[in-house]
Amino acid sequence: MQSAFFFSTYFDVMKKFLFLLVILAGIFDVAGQVMKPIPPKPKIPFSKSRQAVVVTTADWQTFRGTARLFARKSAKSAWKPVGDAFAVVVGRNGLAWGDGLNEKPAGDADPAPKKEGDGKAPAGIFALTETFGAGAKPAFVRLPFTPLEEYTECVDDAKSIHYNRIVNRMQVGDFDWQSSEKMLAVGAEYDLGVFVAHNSNPVVKGDGSCIFLHIWKDSETGTAGCTAMERKNLETIMKWIDPAKNPVLIQMPEPVYGEFQSKWKLPKLR
Numbered sequence: 001m002q003s004a005f006f007f008s009t010y011f012d013v014m015k016k017f018l019f020l021l022v023i024l025a026g027i028f029d030v031a032g033q034v035m036k037p038i039p040p041k042p043k044i045p046f047s048k049s050r051q052a053v054v055v056t057t058a059d060w061q062t063f064r065g066t067a068r069l070f071a072r073k074s075a076k077s078a079w080k081p082v083g084d085a086f087a088v089v090v091g092r093n094g095l096a097w098g099d100g101l102n103e104k105p106a107g108d109a110d111p112a113p114k115k116e117g118d119g120k121a122p123a124g125i126f127a128l129t130e131t132f133g134a135g136a137k138p139a140f141v142r143l144p145f146t147p148l149e150e151y152t153e154c155v156d157d158a159k160s161i162h163y164n165r166i167v168n169r170m171q172v173g174d175f176d177w178q179s180s181e182k183m184l185a186v187g188a189e190y191d192l193g194v195f196v197a198h199n200s201n202p203v204v205k206g207d208g209s210c211i212f213l214h215i216w217k218d219s220e221t222g223t224a225g226c227t228a229m230e231r232k233n234l235e236t237i238m239k240w241i242d243p244a245k246n247p248v249l250i251q252m253p254e255p256v257y258g259e260f261q262s263k264w265k266l267p268k269l270r
Contacts, residue, residue, distance in 0.1 A: 043201055046101045046125050046264070048075050050245040053128070053213070053237060054267055055227055056254040060123075061094040063222030065251075067229065069240065070267035079267035083236065088229040090121035092222030095253060098122020099199040099207055102264060114198070114208040114225070116158055121225050122211060123252040125264070127197040128241055132166065132212075134184060134191045140239040148190065153180040154210035164199055164209035181210055189215050192234055194241070196227070196249050213237065213249070227251065 050072050057065040069082040096114040097104040102125045104113060114122045130144040132152075137145040146152065151169040155162040157177035166183070169175050183190050193214040199207040208225060216228035227249070241247040250257075250266060260266065 041129075041201075043101060044127065044246045046248060048246050049248045050075065051241055051247040052079065052267055053241075053247070053249045054257075054269070055088055055090065055249065055251040056257050056269070057090060057095060057252075059094070059253050059255070060096070062253075063089050063092050063094060064219070065090050065227075067227075067233070068267075068269065069237070071245075081267075082240070086229065086233045087219055088227055088233075089216055089219065089222050090227050090251070091119050091225045093119035094121075095123040095251065096120040098124045098126065098211075099204060100124040100126040100197065101248065102260075105260070116156065116206050116208050118208070119222075119224060121223065121227055121251065122196070122198040122208060123256070124198075124250075126211075126249045126251070127200075128194050128213070128247040128249055129197045129200075130166075130195045131238060132183070132190070132193050132195070138192075138238070140235075143194070143238075143241060143243050148184040150184060152183045154183055155180045156209045158205040158209075163205060164203050166195065166210075189217060189228065191215055192231065192238060194234075194238065 052070045054068045054070060055065050057063075065088045066085050067088045068085045070079040071082050072079045096112055096118060098114045100122065104124065114120055128143070130146065131141050132146040132148055134148045136147060146166055149168065152166065153169055154166050155164065155177045157163060157179040160177035162172060162175075162177060193212040196211040196213060198211040199209065212226045213234060214226055214228050215231045215234055252260075254269070257266065257269070261268065
């Protein structure tokens with residue numbers, strides 16, 4: 001009797017143990033998967049945009065710039081200025097042609113394209129697609145909003161399938177990157193921000209990542225590649241931009257802007 005009881009108990013324990021192993025195997029199998037990023041939405045051509053944040057600098061090397069807002073009633077209407085111009089800073093090493101809605105010109109004075117880690121902000125025309133912040137979504141924000149949490153990161157590792165994406169480390173499965181921006185840890189500069197769709201559709205490995213409009217450290221400090229400004233000016237932009245109007249960032253040295261103003265039908269600065 002004791003022997004039968006022993007074997008009965010033993011088999012019950014083993015069945016429970018095997019059942020637990022199956023559950024754990026399933027958990028590790030799911031956790032070990034690398035979830036593919038959501039494909040980007042189709043590009044909307046600049047010709048359909050009705051809002052533009054225009055940033056110009058004196059030349060390719062300068063990190064200080066000027067921002068102006070423009071709007072038009074329809075795709076066939078003339079661009080009109082909105083509000084006053086204000087100061088911004090761009091990449092600490094200036095600007096370089098980026099991957100956006102325009103074709104990168106050949107034979108320009110600075111033909112080198114933007115690359116990961118070059119300390120340059122992208123020049124060109126870029127969609128403004130989503131926003132983020134260190135708290136709940138502000139009532140005035142109409143673009144999609146990502147609240148920054150402890151594990152919110154922007155991946156700048158060109159080898160990752162999540163390169164140039166904002167992700168939550170705890171929600172993408174087995175993370176495959178070695179380098180990223182821990183966005184909440186950046187602090188006040190990322191209290192609010194707008195994602196600039198540079199190198200986003202398609203994403204080209206090494207062509208630059210994690211480009212935002214965000215709050216500046218100060219007016220004398222360039223960025224790693226973003227465009228930064230006073231908080232009040234960023235809030236003005238975030239209140240103003242409307243996803244239905246396909247808002248864009250147009251950014252380049254002012255002499256180059258003048259060259260392409262007519263060809264690309266850019267807003268007239270003066």
